[in-house]
Amino acid sequence: MIIVLCALYPEAEPVIKKLSLKQDKADRFYKKYCNNDNSICLYITGPGPINAATAASYALAENKTDIDDIQIVNFGSCAFLDGNLKPSGICLCSKIVNIDSGRTFYPDMLLKSSLDEATIVTGSRIYEKKFENGKDESLVSNNEGRTLQESFLEKTVPFLYDMEAAAIYEAASHFIGPHQMHFLKYITDEGDGRITPEIVRTRAQESQDDVVEYLKSLELLADNLAVSELSDGLLSIQDRLIEDLHASFTMQHQIHQLLRYADIAGIDFEKILTKLYDDGKLPCRDKRQGLKVLEEVRAYIDGSTEATE
Known part of the structure; x- marks a missing residue:
């Protein structure tokens, strides 16, 4: 099942029409739109972090019987902050920063995509720029008074700003793992106040395909994961990893999901493990070290690190 979360109806409208989603009027709390078999359900969350976190928690709690197979997609508008190149189309967010707390999150990029990647910064205020002496200065700052640019901006990838992504990630992480969350954003403005519902709708229309x-x-990936079963060989690897990583219950679940994905994607998991054992990273001393090594395993699987390095 895929749960799509949009802050505003103009963001969601083109996708609702394209997928022929119908409103579920039985839902008393949110505007909810589903396809015929309820495999895709879209919720209008309302803008801002509190609305976004509440809606994410509600949607996941409502569908808790299928929690292991749920994928969340946050789709919506954002402001462009900085970067070498301003994307013209939709972006897949590989890094999320909560400007209020300074915490950073990394969704697992298990689904291969040709979309541009970006970092998105989430705050509780609308992003604006003010102009003093010909210089742009962000009105948004973190709790230490540093501006967004001073605190987080690196020029290597586009930096975006919204009011929902980090809140959805943090709320959803109580129910599901990073491999079950996806953040798709399109740019409507640069904090200059020149944004209207029509601009939001038009840019969403351009991004719908x-x-x-x-x-x-x-x-398709979710369907394959739902029916896949681990072979005896992979079950043996799973048991060995759980022991050598000192895996908690949550880590055990993540290991299982990563193995399922690797199996479907045709990834040579044994090659990954051989390198980790050869490098002396496995077995781990304790769970803390195990968490770090598990992140390395995930990086090999999502393609951000090569097992032959």
Whole structure:
């Protein structure tokens, strides 16, 4: 099942029409739109971190019987902050920063995509720029008074700003893992106040084909994961990893999901483990070290690190 979360109806409207989603009027708390078999359900959360976190928790609690197979997609508008190149289309967010707490999160990029990657910064205020002496200065700052640019901005990838992504990630992480969360954003403004519902709707319309293609690919991946069973060989690897990583219950679940994905994607998991054992990273001393090594395993699987390095 795929749960799509949009802050505003103008963001969601083109996707609702493209996928022929129908409103579920039985839901008393949110505007909810589903396809015929309820494999895709879209919720209008309302803007801001509190609304976003509440809606994410509600949607996951409502569908808790299928929690292991749920994928969350946060789709919506954002402001462009900085970067070498301003994306013209939709972006897949590989890094999320909560400007209020300074915490950083990394969704697992298990679904291969040709979309541009970006970092998104989430705050509780609308992003604006003010102009003093010909210089742009962000009105948004973190709890230490540092501006967004001073605190987080690196020029290597586009930096975006919204009011929902980090809140959805933090709320959803109580129910599901990083491999079950996806953040798709399109740019409507640069904090200059020149944004209207029509601009939001038009940019969403321009992005709808990429979003629908991503959702269909994600649906196929989710279906494959739902029916996949680990072979005896992979079950043996799973048991060995659980022991050598000193894995908690949550880590055990993540190991299982990563093995399922690797199996479907045709990834040579034994090659990954051989390198980790050869490098002396496995077995681990304790769970703390195990968490770090598990992140390395995930990086090998999502393609951000090569097992032959």
